[in-house]
Amino acid sequence: MMSSAPAVSVRGLRVDRGGRPVLRGLDFDVPRGAVLGLLGPSGCGKTTLIRSIVGVQMVRGGTVTVLGRPAGDPELRRLVGYATQQPAVYTDLTVAENLRYFGSVLGASRHDADRVIAQVGLADQRGQLVGTLSGGQLSRASLAVALLGGPELVVLDEPTVGLDPLLRQELWGLFHELAAGGVTLIVSSHVMDEASRCDRLLLMREGDILADAAPAALRARTGRQDLEQAFLHLISEREGAPA
Numbered sequence: 001m002m003s004s005a006p007a008v009s010v011r012g013l014r015v016d017r018g019g020r021p022v023l024r025g026l027d028f029d030v031p032r033g034a035v036l037g038l039l040g041p042s043g044c045g046k047t048t049l050i051r052s053i054v055g056v057q058m059v060r061g062g063t064v065t066v067l068g069r070p071a072g073d074p075e076l077r078r079l080v081g082y083a084t085q086q087p088a089v090y091t092d093l094t095v096a097e098n099l100r101y102f103g104s105v106l107g108a109s110r111h112d113a114d115r116v117i118a119q120v121g122l123a124d125q126r127g128q129l130v131g132t133l134s135g136g137q138l139s140r141a142s143l144a145v146a147l148l149g150g151p152e153l154v155v156l157d158e159p160t161v162g163l164d165p166l167l168r169q170e171l172w173g174l175f176h177e178l179a180a181g182g183v184t185l186i187v188s189s190h191v192m193d194e195a196s197r198c199d200r201l202l203l204m205r206e207g208d209i210l211a212d213a214a215p216a217a218l219r220a221r222t223g224r225q226d227l228e229q230a231f232l233h234l235i236s237e238r239e240g241a242p243a
């Protein structure tokens with residue numbers, strides 16, 4: 001039975017890095033089956049938040065609950081898929097060998113490797129060495145690893161960086177297909193034109209949440225159709241200057 005509890009619940013999350021506060025007390029929930037866009041300028045703390053959700057970040061305070069368990073709980077290993085900004089695949093193995101290897105680590109079947117290869121559109125490259133893939137193919141190979149085992153939560157750090165518009169559109173199509181099947185996705189980006197593709201947005205700035213809303217609600221609240229303009233409006237609102 002599908003639970004209606006949030007996929008991710010964050011309360012009072014504080015993280016310091018290099019002796020400085022990077023996340024300053026965040027509170028938010030991510031509903032199950034949503035595509036959440038994590039947006040904000042470079043250095044605002046997106047990766048740090050993602051690391052906290054997947055349970056690899058030392059936190060100073062607060063709680064992060066993922067699928068009803070504390071972030072980092074060993075039970076979450078096969079339920080949460082994570083792709084870092086840097087592709088984490090072996091360049092001297094083929095696409096299929098990489099997926100079979102990571103699949104075996106997770107206890108996934110050989111059939112699962114073929115499933116995710118097809119899902120990310122790399123069937124034609126399955127026998128190709130990863131070191132010879134194009135940039136877009138390489139990020140899709142990394143994404144395929146995150147989809148192994150059929151995770152309930154997929155966390156992707158800037159998965160569309162460097163991809164052409166057509167590929168980006170295809171990937172967003174895949175994200176929504178997964179969400180329609182009940183998977184929750186958290187996707188970070190610093191490209192505001194990707195914001196409109198999300199069900200829900202978490203706009204961050206300097207370690208704080210500037211807005212946590214659906215794109216339509218954000219447009220209504222700021223009176224700006226363009227989400228980049230809406231974001232700038234929120235910043236100037238917070239700083240007390242007219243936008």
Ligand SMILES: Nc1ncnc2c1ncn2[C@@H]1O[C@H](COP(=O)(O)OP(=O)(O)OP(=O)(O)O)[C@@H](O)[C@H]1O
Binds near residue numbers: 018
């Ligand atoms: N290991 C570290 N030691 C010290 N400071 C760090 C470390 N990692 C990150 N930071 C700092 O923490 C802040 C947030 O970094 P983070 O990588 O979370 O930002 P981001 O929003 O993901 O940026 P980008 O979009 O450029 O990837 C930045 O000021 C960064 O310099």
